[in-house]
Structures are given as C-alpha cells and as structure tokens.
Amino acid sequence: AQKITQTQPGMFVQEKEAVTLDCTYDTSDPSYGLFWYKQPSSGEMIFLIYQGSYDQQNATEGRYSLNFQKARKSANLVISASQLGDSAMYFCAMMSEEGYQKVTFGTGTKLQVIP
Amino acid sequence: DTAVSQTPKYLVTQMGNDKSIKCEQNLGHDTMYWYKQDSKKFLKIMFSYNNKELIINETVPNRFSPKSPDKAHLNLHINSLELGDSAVYFCASSAGTKYEQYFGPGTRLTVT
Numbered sequence: 634a635q636k637i638t639q640t641q642p643g644m645f646v647q648e649k650e651a652v653t654l655d656c657t658y659d660t661s662d663p664s665y666g667l668f669w670y671k672q673p674s675s676g677e678m679i680f681l682i683y684q685g686s687y688d689q690q691n692a693t694e695g696r697y698s699l700n701f702q703k704a705r706k707s708a709n710l711v712i713s714a715s716q717l718g719d720s721a722m723y724f725c726a727m728m729s730e731e732g733y734q735k736v737t738f739g740t741g742t743k744l745q746v747i748p
Numbered sequence: 749d750t751a752v753s754q755t756p757k758y759l760v761t762q763m764g765n766d767k768s769i770k771c772e773q774n775l776g777h778d779t780m781y782w783y784k785q786d787s788k789k790f791l792k793i794m795f796s797y798n799n800k801e802l803i804i805n806e807t808v809p810n811r812f813s814p815k816s817p818d819k820a821h822l823n824l825h826i827n828s829l830e831l832g833d834s835a836v837y838f839c840a841s842s843a844g845t846k847y848e849q850y851f852g853p854g855t856r857l858t859v860t
Contacts (some may be wrong), residue, residue: 644796667847672789678838678851722789735804738782738791 635660637725642645645745646715653700654742656725660708664730667708669699672683672722672741684708686730712744720746751775752852754839760858761829767808768825771839779803779845780822782814785854791838797822799854829859844849 645650658667684692684694684699691742692699700709708727712719725739761767773780781804782794787849796804797816811827822839836856840849 670851676836676854676856678791678840678854680848680850681846724791735793735796735806741789 634728635662635665635729635737637737637740639726639739640727641742642740643745645747646712646719648717648746648748649712649714649733651713652715652744654712654723654725654744656708656709656710656739658706658725658727658731660706660727662729665743666698666728666730667701668726668728669697669708670724670726670738671719672679674720674721678724682710685738688739690721717746720744752839752841752850754837754855755841756855757853757858758856758858760860763829763831765829766825766827767829768823768855769837769839770823771824771840771852773820773839773850775841775843775850777841777843777850779842780816780819780843781849782822782824782832783840783851785836785838787835791817795822795824796845802842803845813840817831826857829857831859833857 638657653747665686667684671679682694684701696713697709724741728736779798781796785791795814800816813825816822836854839852842849
C-alpha cells in the first residue's frame with residue numbers, strides 16, 4: 634500500500650524568499666512517480682511537477698524544484714522567489730508505475746506568502 | 749480552450765434525490781478519474797476509466813455509478829443522496845495510467 638505524509642498543515646513565507654514543503658512517502662513498489670499539485674482558493678487543482686523514481690536528476694519546472702531523496706523516501710517541493718500568487722494548498726501525491734495504480738494524495742500544506 | 753470541464757459547478761439538493769455530474773476532456777487523453785475532496789481537503793480517488801473500461805473502483809457506496817460513453821466523457825450518477833455526500837467532486841484525465849493528471853474545476857455538491 635502507498636502512503637504519503639505531509640507533516641506541515643500550514644506554512645508562512647516572506648515574499649521573494651524560498652520555501653520548502655515537506656513530503657515523505659512509503660511504498661513497496663520498485664517503480665513509482667511523485668507529483669505535486671497546487672490548489673488555490675479558487676479550488677482548481679493545478680499540476681506542478683513530476684519526479685520518476687528512477688530519474689537521476691531532481692525535477693525542475695520554473696520556480697519549482699523537487700528535492701528527491703530516494704533513500705529517505707522524501708520528495709520535498711522547493712519554491713524559489715515566492716510570489717503572492719503562490720498562496721495556496723499544496724498536495725504531494727504518488728503513483729506506482731506497476732500496472733493500473735491509483736494516485737494517493739497527502740493531506741496538503743497550506744502556504745501563505747506574506748508581502 | 750477548456751481542457752477538462754465539469755457541469756454543474758455547484759449542485760445543491762435534498763437528501764434522497766438522484767443527481768448527475770458530467771465531465772468532458774478535450775486533451776485526447778484515454779484515462780479519466782473521479783475524486784472526492786472532503787471538507788478537510790482530503791482528496792481520494794473513487795473511480796478510474798481507461799479507454800472506457802473501469803480500472804479502479806475504490807470502496808465507494810454502490811449509490812455512486814460512473815459511466816463513460818466514450819474516452820472524452822466520464823459522468824457520475826449518485827442515487828439517494830445523503831448528507832455525507834456533500835463534498836467537492838473532481839474529474840481528472842491523463843494520457844494513460846502512468847502520467848500526470850489534469851483536473852477539472854470541481855463540482856461542489858451540497859446535500860441538505
């Protein structure tokens with residue numbers, strides 16, 4: 634069974650600073666994918682970044698980077714140069730790449746960017 | 749240009765009624781999903797279809813019945829609505845079962 638843990642229910646960050654959102658996971662599958670999604674107050678779910686378990690390099694997408702530490706089973710999201718528009722809920726998720734597997738989501742971290 | 753659309757966006761109904769939520773995607777994806785997000789923002793998968801075939805069916809009351817008439821559409825019908833069904837229901841799609849999912853705007857269902 635898969636499990637995603639996000640231990641930070643809420644976080645604050647000063648505008649223009651970097652912030653790290655924590656995510657740890659547990660799985661017995663040899664191959665899996667890790668995702669981060671953003672949910673602003675308007676409610677939509679926005680895909681941010683993906684990391685495959687066999688990818689050698691950490692994934693990056695603009696100001697988003699995923700700090701993947703396989704041995705520690707962690708997949709933290711780093712947002713650089715925070716903007717007011719980054720205020721939102723952030724969800725970490727994982728999916729096994731074996732067969733038809735569901736995506737398991739964490740409980741989310743509410744990030745608030747302070748001007 | 750909407751990639752994944754859902755109708756209606758809001759649904760308010762009384763206990764015991766039957767209602768449907770429709771979802772359509774124009775991304776050419778072959779896999780579609782229904783998720784339920786509760787009041788604590790916890791997101792849980794309910795169903796998944798790949799090429800119109802049901803591939804994931806979580807422990808969901810059989811009052812919930814998905815239907816996929818074609819790869820671009822996935823509807824959710826709910827019978828005998830209960831108070832506990834109040835939530836936001838998200839439709840999503842992906843290019844296959846192993847790729848990132850793109851979500852619709854959600855349908856906020858309120859059962860009174």
